[in-house]
Amino acid sequence: MVAQPFAQQKPTVVDLTHTLGPKSPDWEGTEKRPFDARDLATFDKNGYFTRYISMQEHFSTHIDAPAHFSKNGWTVDQIPADHLVAPLVVIDIAKQSAANADYALTVADITAWEKKHGNIPRGAVVEVHTGWAAKWDSMQDYRNADAKGTMHFPGYSLAAAQFLVEKRGVFGLGVDTLSVDVGMSADYPVHAYTAKHNVYHLENSTNLDRVPATGATVVVGAAKLEGGSGGSVRILALVPPFDPTAACDKIKVIEVAANNFSVAAPDMSHAACIKEDREDGGTDLYLATRGKLKRLRRYSDIGPSGDLQWSPDSTYFAYNLTGGGAAGQWSIDVYDAQKGVFYDVTISAEKDYLKPFRCKFKLGDSNLMLLGWSSTHTIVLSAELHPLSTFCEPNRADERFYEVAVPSGRVLKEYRGAELEALKKEFAGR
Numbered sequence: 309m310v311a312q313p314f315a316q317q318k319p320t321v322v323d324l325t326h327t328l329g330p331k332s333p334d335w336e337g338t339e340k341r342p343f344d345a346r347d348l349a350t351f352d353k354n355g356y357f358t359r360y361i362s363m364q365e366h367f368s369t370h371i372d373a374p375a376h377f378s379k380n381g382w383t384v385d386q387i388p389a390d391h392l393v394a395p396l397v398v399i400d401i402a403k404q405s406a407a408n409a410d411y412a413l414t415v416a417d418i419t420a421w422e423k424k425h426g427n428i429p430r431g432a433v434v435e436v437h438t439g440w441a442a443k444w445d446s447m448q449d450y451r452n453a454d455a456k457g458t459m460h461f462p463g464y465s466l467a468a469a470q471f472l473v474e475k476r477g478v479f480g481l482g483v484d485t486l487s488v489d490v491g492m493s494a495d496y497p498v499h500a501y502t503a504k505h506n507v508y509h510l511e512n513s514t515n516l517d518r519v520p521a522t523g524a525t526v527v528v529g530a531a532k533l534e535g536g537s538g539g540s541v542r543i544l545a546l547v548p549p550f551d552p553t554a555a556c557d558k559i560k561v562i563e564v565a566a567n568n569f570s571v572a573a574p575d576m577s578h579a580a581c582i583k584e585d586r587e588d589g590g591t592d593l594y595l596a597t598r599g600k601l602k603r604l605r606r607y608s609d610i611g612p613s614g615d616l617q618w619s620p621d622s623t624y625f626a627y628n629l630t631g632g633g634a635a636g637q638w639s640i641d642v643y644d645a646q647k648g649v650f651y652d653v654t655i656s657a658e659k660d661y662l663k664p665f666r667c668k669f670k671l672g673d674s675n676l677m678l679l680g681w682s683s684t685h686t687i688v689l690s691a692e693l694h695p696l697s698t699f700c701e702p703n704r705a706d707e708r709f710y711e712v713a714v715p716s717g718r719v720l721k722e723y724r725g726a727e728l729e730a731l732k733k734e735f736a737g738r
Contacts, residue, residue, distance in 0.1 A: 344363065383535050413436050435513055438485055480528070487499075568584055580593065604650075
């Protein structure tokens with residue numbers, strides 16, 4: 309099987325900016341937001357449209373210039389242009405933040421990230437994904453103030469900020485909350501420290517869950533506001549095209565066999581890789597994602613055949629298994645790439661039904677052949693039901709076609725008559 313072509317050539321643009329308007333949450337939590345817009349000209353009266361807008365510098369998705377907390381720091385217009393286009397690093401602390409609203413990014417979190425992805429490059433912009441952007445539509449939840457008015461939301465610890473500035477030389481720090489300092493902070497140590505080093509902030513970011521941990525480029529579209537301590541900003545992440553099958557090519561085998569192939573998911577987020585080594589007789593199944601290659605299973609006397617297919621929504625992939633036991637035996641494995649769970653579909657000649665076996669392998673008393681995906685979460689397969697003595701000579705009269713739910717294994721329908729003939733034609737044309 310030939311790997312799917314790498315068709316996507318242009319980078320994907322992910323907008324990390326909230327829509328700016330009169331309903332955006334503000335720092336003070338006022339009912340009337342610090343934003344005013346009124347018409348200066350309309351199409352009906354003037355033949356064109358323009359408005360007068362007034363707002364705080366630090367409102368909605370915005371940039372904090374170093375001058376925000378340092379008398380000698382750069383104002384917005386003084387930030388070098390090459391500091392506004394930089395490698396983007398995203399560190400995910402959403403789980404910690406869900407458990408503790410006052411969670412602050414630690415040096416240990418950064419170290420764990422670097423063990424997985426490598427050192428943060430100099431001149432990068434680091435964004436921390438806390439998951440707080442999901443609360444944006446409710447100012448009460450987003451500010452999360454207690455009875456005394458103290459806000460509670462995650463951010464950076466001072467130690468983490470110092471590490472990123474002094475050890476990694478970052479240009480900017482970003483977060484999907486109101487502030488890089490945690491909400492309960494009274495003296496804003498991260499602001500004060502980074503301002504002295506001319507490191508800017510991006511606050512109230514969003515969509516950080518749609519950007520890879522590394523590999524993207526951030527474009528910070530800050531207005532060149534003379535003397536500004538900050539200002540509204542449009543933040544764009546340029547995510548480079550990704551070919552997941554390329555990771556499969558890096559897998560080393562002692563002696564390459566014919567049964568080596570990779571198939572990318574329709575959305576190009578994953579690839580399934582089959583690697584057979586003639587030297588040790590084993591066949592390995594891998595899952596490749598951006599920045600990660602994981603071996604899922606190792607087969608010895610059985611192995612995947614060349615027919616591997618992904619579901620249209622890129623959630624599952626399924627493949628035939630052959631070999632082992634009596635000649636001609638087949639089974640089908642289904643893997644849920646989101647949950648990390650195998651479903652081994654078999655069919656019984658006696659009871660004539662399909663049954664999934666989670667996380668273990670079993671051959672059924674039948675021949676199975678994967679035909680394809682009939683819809684998002686169901687597969688269509690053919691089953692040749694016959695006694696054990698006829699394994700080598702399948703009885704075509706006993707061949708049946710089934711639509712099977714994944715992952716339950718429940719038979720949704722059996723194709724017969726005209727429907728069966730139409731199905732055969734559909735898959736024959738693929």
